[in-house]
Amino acid sequence: MRLIQLELGSGRAVARVDGAKPAIVPGAKSMLELAQSAIAAKRSLTAEVEGRGAGESFDYAAALAEGRVLPPLDHPDPTHCWITGTGLTHLGSAEARDKMHVKLGAGDENLTDSLKMFKMGLEGGKPKGAGAGVQPEWFYKGDGTALVRPGGEFPMPSFAQDGGEEPEVVGLYIVGPDGKPFRLGFALGNEFSDHITERHNYLWLAHSKLRACSVGPELRIGDLPEHVAGDSRLIRNGKTIWTKPFLSGEKNMSHTIANLEYHHFKYGQFRHPGDVHIHYFGAATLSFADGIRTEPGDLFEIEMKEFGAPLRNTLGAKSAESFAYGGVAVL
Incomplete structure (x- = not known):
């Protein structure tokens, strides 16, 4: 449904x-x-x-x-809508995976922190028993004010160095009156990010994620199939200038959905009754990795048949400076 x-x-x-x-x-x-x-x-x-x-x-x-x-789920008070995500959770394409395994075989002392995190997921992200597996990379995107409706325009802050798509599957949740999280289902998402800022230093990942995002248009009730495949496209002036398939589902992931959910909701502040949670499960495909630089007016299109209508959003121009250096007042 x-x-x-x-x-x-x-x-x-x-x-x-x-x-x-x-x-x-x-x-x-x-x-x-x-x-x-x-x-x-x-x-x-x-x-x-x-x-x-x-x-x-x-x-x-x-x-x-x-x-x-x-968006298929939101909250009348956007401060009660948490938008978060996990990264380094997908295996990527066969070519990328082969390259990753070559690097992983070089010994831990030669791995970047990101590759170490990826390796931890490969080895412990799908626990065999009843307990939880290794925790993933986790990030915060914002509250409900960061949500852009399907078809809407992504705002670019004046300080942004880049604005690029990240096609992902998203889990949609509400917290019940007793503090128990309930998953409503899944949706497509564009976890729009600043990849140049992130590339400069991985410790700036948190800054790169504090951007707008979009989800939907449809909520798919039920479990996520083990394998789902779709396409991500970048359209400029009516012409597709980049397209690539992307995969999700647990067959294409280094973590189970249950493991990712546990390591989010284990924190008490994420189990406040009545709150809404929109959680991105990670991307393995993006145009930035293929050398594409986005421009204002570009159209992002993300499509998977299991989720019905595609998710489309456009890229806006950079906004005027809204907060100047030294703008904090002293009381």
Whole structure:
């Protein structure tokens, strides 16, 4: 089952879009409200949707074209929406993996910190027993104010050195009234980042991640298939200037989804009742790695058949300086 959030003339709504005719889910004003109703009723999100029946049909393509489709999960107070992610979790292409294994065979003393982290995931990211495996690289992207709706424009801060796509699968969660996290499902995501800043020094990774991002347009309920394959494209002036396949699912990862979830939600501050979590699971493909420099007006397009409609966003121009050096006042 696949769901979206959208704006109608009467306000916000949730809709089911995996059938022959997209239809509004009756009585659901938001995905958060729908999920909370399912938790209260002690039933699955699928059962909650099916129990409400099918509402009026609508033109999904028009809603996308008009920019009325929202991220598939958000929070009315964006400070209660955590956007985070994990990196070095995917095996990458066969060629890249072969090169990685050659480097890994050179001995730990010759490995960069990133390669050491990758090796730890290969060796301990998929625990065999009941306990947790090794913890992954983790990063913070921002709160709900960083979310750009599908079809929207990514803002570029004045100090940005680069703005590039990172196609990923994203887990969408809410925290129940007793502090238990619930996964609603998965979506496509563009974990837009500043790769030049990151390349300068890996300790600046945290700075490079504090950028806008996008998720959706559709939420896929249920488990993530072990293997999913899609395409990432960069379109400039109507012409595709770069495209590459990307893979996800646990067959293409060095960690299990459960292991990544545990190492996020093990921290108590991430289990506040009512909070929303949007968690990126890592990328293995990006145009920057192939020498592409993005430009304002570029269109990013990320597509996987398992997730329905593609996720599209454009790159905006750099913003004017919004905060000057020395701008902190003293009380």
